[in-house]
Amino acid sequence: MTSACPGGDRGHDAAAFPDDADDDTPIPALRLVVHPPDHRGWRRVRCDGQSLGTAYRLSDITVFLAATGMENAEDFDLTDPALVDWRGGGPDCWVPVQP
Template identity: 70%
Template sequence: MTSACPGNEHEREHEHGSGYGSGGPGSAPRLVVHPPDHRGWRRVRCDGRSLGTAYRIGDIAVFLAATGMEDAEDFDLTDPALVDWRGGGPDCWTPPPV
């Protein structure tokens, strides 16, 4: 299984135990996409670190590529074992009603 947020595996194992983000039972998604803000933009975090603010879904692949992930454009952003979409899924980029 391809995992989100490559790099620093040794550091994460030390901090969270060896099963963290591995997709096994009880593991949490490592990539979190926060709800759209008042502009429809979404904060993206990985292992607690900010990757940036996405204006559209394609931005997330750019963020993952910047972390060193190979084939980031092929990463399955719909896999709930890897991505925690908060406040709407990958198709939700509109601001919340006021």
């Protein structure tokens, strides 16, 4: 399995399979950041410092993860705060910010 983040193939995705390591070597955790909604309610999504795109709804993030090569991206828990850093509101917040 490949990593959810571009250029970060770790052999398998540590965030999706934390107990699946072959040895005691710590595997870096996924660093998925969803930025606060902008004036349209759209949210920038970054992984390990690289832009994945702009999400208009929660399902867009799953599409971004699948596009990076993540197997079973639809099963990735976007509500887990250990896996996703939601800034400016959680996964249910897509309300435009008022200027």
